[in-house]
Amino acid sequence: MRDTLTPQARVQTGVPRTTRRRPPGGPIALLMLAPFLIAYLLFFVFPIGRAVQLSLTQSSLTATGPFVGLANYVQLVGDSDFWASVLHTGTFALYTVIPVTLLGLLMALAVNRLVRARNFAQALFFLPFVLPVSVVTLLWQWILNSSFGLVHALTGTEVAWFGEPGTAMPTVAFVTVWWTVGFNMLLFLAGLQNVSKEVYEAAELDGAVGWKSFRFITWPLLWPVTTLVLTLQLISSLKIFSQVYILTGGGPFNSTRVVLEYMYDTAFQNLDAGYASAIAVAFFLIILLVSLVQAALLRGRS
Structure with a gap:
């Protein structure tokens, strides 16, 4: 039978208060997930962050160059070769x-x-x-x-x-x-x-x-x-x-x-890691946007 007593009623009537138990195995589950989380952070999150960082610099493959802000992205907007590759x-x-x-x-x-x-x-x-x-x-x-x-x-x-x-x-x-x-x-x-x-x-x-x-x-x-x-x-x-x-x-x-x-x-070939990183970040955003639009259309169809 379902217990409908409030906590105040339990105190007044002397009914012991039920304790909410946490699901067992929390630390063990976290320990089992640790290898995946470490690999995810090391091989996915960190490269993305590094690419974003390089896209804001004028870097080569061997050395990090000076910070240039959004200059690579401004150049990318007017790059006809980039938009031709997007079209292809x-x-x-x-x-x-x-x-x-x-x-x-x-x-x-x-x-x-x-x-x-x-x-x-x-x-x-x-x-x-x-x-x-x-x-x-x-x-x-x-x-x-x-x-x-x-x-x-x-x-x-x-x-x-x-x-x-x-x-x-x-x-x-x-x-x-x-x-x-x-x-x-x-x-x-x-x-x-x-x-x-x-x-x-x-x-x-x-x-x-x-x-x-x-x-x-x-x-x-x-x-x-x-x-x-x-x-x-x-x-x-x-x-x-x-x-x-x-x-x-x-x-x-x-x-x-x-x-x-x-x-x-x-x-x-051009040894321009900064601009290449800007291309990677921009293309990642394009793929993400296209995927979200497609998912919304397919969800509407279903």
Whole structure:
């Protein structure tokens, strides 16, 4: 029975006051969290703080320069090369986010319908994702080589896929989709397998089969997974660097130079750590803003 006596009533009636117990294991839990907290502070918080500090100075890679305040950010606002790299990064995101999400969903739907060969198909589609970026880029450099590549041997075309401004970025995006779609397929497949069969059976009795079943059952129940895939893929696409740098090196006339590559060139070729840090901080804020906007839109859709 619930006790409704107030503390004053307890004193007057002589009923002992109940003591609020703290949950046990507080120091132990803090001790167990300590390794993560130390690593988080050391490898995440401290580098961010150091980058912000360097962005306010005119520093090189080897020495901290004089304090210049917001001069690097003022220069960044009028830097056409920076905004061109932002545009290239956004273009790459447009080329990859929606296709890799849609293809991952379609592949998951196809694999989920299999019975005997499901594990084989799942492993086959996921296999490219486990390859390192160096292997993926070397493979596609050979396949798309304009002189002796596989595409050239089959079609007879001599297109410099990674050497033309009009084809370099779409080709890099295609390679990225091929490389990463298997991971998204696994996420969607896990979501599909969590949908109860009884839901489909009840809907089938009401006439919801085929497209109606997907539209009114599968798609709404997969929306949380879709939100996760879109968010992860957007952040990953905005942080693109490795495959662009290896496949194109910035591309013809810098047509594929993304923000992280511009930051790399500024820091390690121009030896300007202060300005490179300003690029990093500004791009971090851009990614944070885009992610928050996307999260708000997806939350509204759900």
